[in-house]
Structures are given as structure tokens and as C-alpha cells.
Amino acid sequence: MASVEILDKALEVIREYPLCDSCLGRLFAQLGHGVENAERGIAIKTILHMTLVNDYRKGKDVVRDLTALAKVHKPTRRFLASVGIKVEEESCYICGGLLTEVEKYADAALPLLSEVDFNSFAVGTTIPREVLDRESQVVKKFLITTGESIKHEINRRIGKELLRHLTGKRVDKLRPNVVVRIDLVTGKASVERNPVLIGGVYLKLSRRVSQAKKFGDVKTTLTEKLAYVKDVFGGGEHVVHVSGREDSDARMLGTGRQLVVEVKQPVKYRGSVPPLKDDDVIFIPSTFTTREEVRRLKEKAKTDVKLYRALVLSERELSAEELNKLGELSGKTVTQLTPRRIKRLSPRKKRVRMVYELAWRLVSPHVFELYVRCQGGLYVKEFIHGDGGRTKPSVSEILNTYLEVLELDVLAVE
Ligand SMILES: [Zn+2]
Numbered sequence: 231m232a233s234v235e236i237l238d239k240a241l242e243v244i245r246e247y248p249l250c251d252s253c254l255g256r257l258f259a260q261l262g263h264g265v266e267n268a269e270r271g272i273a274i275k276t277i278l279h280m281t282l283v284n285d286y287r288k289g290k291d292v293v294r295d296l297t298a299l300a301k302v303h304k305p306t307r308r309f310l311a312s313v314g315i316k317v318e319e320e321s322c323y324i325c326g327g328l329l330t331e332v333e334k335y336a337d338a339a340l341p342l343l344s345e346v347d348f349n350s351f352a353v354g355t356t357i358p359r360e361v362l363d364r365e366s367q368v369v370k371k372f373l374i375t376t377g378e379s380i381k382h383e384i385n386r387r388i389g390k391e392l393l394r395h396l397t398g399k400r401v402d403k404l405r406p407n408v409v410v411r412i413d414l415v416t417g418k419a420s421v422e423r424n425p426v427l428i429g430g431v432y433l434k435l436s437r438r439v440s441q442a443k444k445f446g447d448v449k450t451t452l453t454e455k456l457a458y459v460k461d462v463f464g465g466g467e468h469v470v471h472v473s474g475r476e477d478s479d480a481r482m483l484g485t486g487r488q489l490v491v492e493v494k495q496p497v498k499y500r501g502s503v504p505p506l507k508d509d510d511v512i513f514i515p516s517t518f519t520t521r522e523e524v525r526r527l528k529e530k531a532k533t534d535v536k537l538y539r540a541l542v543l544s545e546r547e548l549s550a551e552e553l554n555k556l557g558e559l560s561g562k563t564v565t566q567l568t569p570r571r572i573k574r575l576s577p578r579k580k581r582v583r584m585v586y587e588l589a590w591r592l593v594s595p596h597v598f599e600l601y602v603r604c605q606g607g608l609y610v611k612e613f614i615h616g617d618g619g620r621t622k623p624s625v626s627e628i629l630n631t632y633l634e635v636l637e638l639d640v641l642a643v644e
Pocket of ligand 1: 251254324325
């Protein structure tokens with residue numbers, strides 16, 4: 231866009247609508263970086279003023295254009311007054327003066343922000359509906375394609391103002407710690423505190439720890455064990471997102487399983503989480519992480535390869551030779567109806583998972599140890615005892631005996 235085009239377009243708009251410096255400059259926001267819209271607006275008005283005054287002196291009939299500009303430009307009002315034409319100042323058609331000192335709205339948020347120890351923030355504002363409507367009316371009428379939205383300018387300017395008062399903070403529109411919400415209709419501000427997400431891995435050494443809910447002889451939960459993470463950040467509550475799950479009576483050994491602790495409503499976004507190590511659970515925290523990582527973890531659980539160890543009791547005596555029949559199950563696809571022990575809304579959902587490899591060792595005539603390497607999501611206990619025929623094929627079916635799983639451990643999540 232040539233400078234003449236900018237001036238022509240600007241004059242066209244000004245003839246019809248009185249616009250403040252910001253609202254006029256914003257129509258050309260995409261032209262020229264590092265200049266605030268108000269500065270752009272002032273520059274355009276100054277050049278229009280110089281051109282029109284020059285034309286006037288040459289005797290051209292530009293009084294109407296000068297009058298239109300004078301409504302929103304003091305030097306032009308003064309010039310016209312000097313030649314006997316009095317023009318009243320008018321308020322901006324789009325913002326009605328809102329943008330003149332929109333920075334003052336930041337004041338309401340500052341005391342709220344001082345209560346939170348955060349690193350990054352974003353600004354969100356509620357702008358009067360009619361202001362947005364009038365803006366889109368002007369943009370459409372003059373086919374403005376070089377502009378910025380008023381919402382964008384307001385959020386940016388309030389953000390800048392906040393930065394002036396807050397040292398060491400930064401604006402992060404994508405993943406802010408806190409979102410400053412300002413309602414320009416009421417002038418009220420609020421601060422939304424986004425959760426802190428901490429990644430890590432855990433090992434479960436006890437057979438009486440469940441992931442989230444207490445039942446039966448479960449003595450504690452992973453969620454309870456990790457409550458101390460919430461306290462590090464002064465959070466209101468916390469949720470543990472785990473990549474897959476194991477039964478409460480199954481141990482989680484080896485290199486552990488990945489999880490993310492989500493701390494809601496924190497008052498601090500800095501802090502280091504110490505590892506946890508007791509008789510039940512080991513938790514090794516890693517880094518701050520993101521919501522996308524939580525989604526990835528949950529998705530990954532479906533495709534992860536898991537290695538299990540089970541200690542199995544057989545109703546009838548087995549020989550080492552008989553156990554060798556289990557080789558047939560390697561590389562098999564297993565079809566499972568939702569186990570009877572799991573109460574679900576759709577109790578007859580079908581699940582299909584791969585069993586890659588099996589290894590076994592007879593411990594005594596009624597007890598054997600079984601290693602199962604399989605796709606994530608396989609109900610391993612059911613794969614062993616068959617769940618009354620609801621899982622096919624199963625170890626029980628192949629060995630033609632009733633089986634009971636005495637112990638189950640997750641040895642590896644690959
Ligand atoms: Zn305005």
C-alpha cells in the first residue's frame with residue numbers, strides 16, 4: 231500500500247466517522263512494525279492536516295474535509311478557528327474514548343496478581359458489544375484488510391501496562407500461568423490461575439495401593455501419596471494423570487510408569503518437588519509439563535508394550551511339560567469382554583489385544599510363574615484365568631484347569 235493510498239483511505243474514513251488516534255491508526259496496523267496504533271493515527275492525521283491546510287491556502291475547496299478532520303484533531307480545530315470556522319471536538323465513533331487511557335484498567339488487576347507467584351500471564355478482556363459492532367461496521371464498509379482488532383490492541387496494551395509494573399514476568403498467550411480477565415464494561419478484574427503440571431515416574435511396591443479410589447483392603451492411593459506435590463505450589467486440589475493403570479494389588483516395578491500431577495489453583499508457579507520414597511510408593515518427579523503431554527501419555531498407554539510377572543495357582547497339578555503348551559499363546563490376538571470385576575455402563579464391550587511372548591516356570595505342582603509381554607490394555611488376570619470364558623484364548627483354557635492369580639507385577643512399560 232503506497233502512502234498516498236493510506237492517506238486517501240484515511241480521509242475517506244474520517245469524512246464519515248470521527249476516529250481517535252488509536253482507532254484510525256489501527257486500520258493500518260499491519261503496515262510498519264514497532265509503532266503503536268496511536269502514533270500511526272497521529273502521523274496520518276498530521277500529514278492530512280498539512281496537505282489540507284496547504285490545499286486550503288491554494289484556494290481549493292477543502293473546508294468539508296478540514297471540518298471532518300478537525301472533529302478529531304486539535305491542530306486542525308485551531309487552524310479552522312483562526313480562519314473563523316468553529317468546530318466542536320467529537321468522541322471516537324468506534325471506541326467512544328475507551329482507548330484513550332485503556333491502560334488504567336490494569337490497575338484493578340495488579341493487587342490480585344500480587345497474591346500469586348507466577349512467571350507468565352495473558353490478558354483477556356470483555357469489550358462492550360456495541361464497540362465491537364461499530365468496529366466491524368467500519369472495517370467492512372471501507373474494506374480494511376490491514377487492520378488489527380480492537381480486542382487485540384486492548385489486550386496488548388493492558389499486557390504492556392502490566393509488564394511495566396511486574397518485573398521478571400512475561401506474556402505467554404499460548405500457555406500462561408495466569409490469565410488476567412478484565413471486564414471493560416464493569417471495570418472489574420479477576421485472575422484465573424491455570425494448573426501446574428509436573429511430570430514424573432512412579433513405582434508401586436505395595437499390593438494395597440490403588441491409583442485413585444479406596445476400596446476393599448486398599449490402604450492408600452497414589453493420589454493421596456502425591457498430595458505433597460500440591461502443597462509445594464499451595465494448590466487447592468490435585469489430580470494424578472497416569473499413562474495406563476495397574477490393579478491395586480499389582481506392583482509397578484522396573485523403571486516405573488509415567489504420570490503427571492496436576493495441581494489446581496496454585497498460588498506459586500515456582501518450586502522444586504522432592505522425590506518420594508517410602509514402603510509403598512516411589513515417585514521421581516521430572517519437569518514442568520503441558521496439557522498436551524497428558525493427552526500424549528493417555529494415548530501412549532494404548533500402544534505401550536508391557537511386561538508382567540504373575541504367580542499363578544492351578545486347581546489341578548501341572549507338569550513342566552504341560553506348561554510348555556503355553557507356547558501356543560505367543561503372538562496370539564486375545565478377545566476380551568469387559569471383566570466381570572469391572573463395573574461399567576456398557577458391560578459387554580469387546581477389547582482386542584496382542585500377546586507377544588510368554589515365559590513360564592513351574593514352582594511347585596500347583597504353582598507356576600508366568601511372564602507375559604503384551605500390548606497395553608490387556609486384562610492380564612482375565613487372560614490368565616479366562617474370566618469364565620469371557621476372555622479367549624486364555625491360559626486357563628490352554629491348560630484346561632481353574633487358575634487363580636496370586637500375585638501380579640508390572641515389570642516394564644516399554
Ligand atoms: Zn477510538
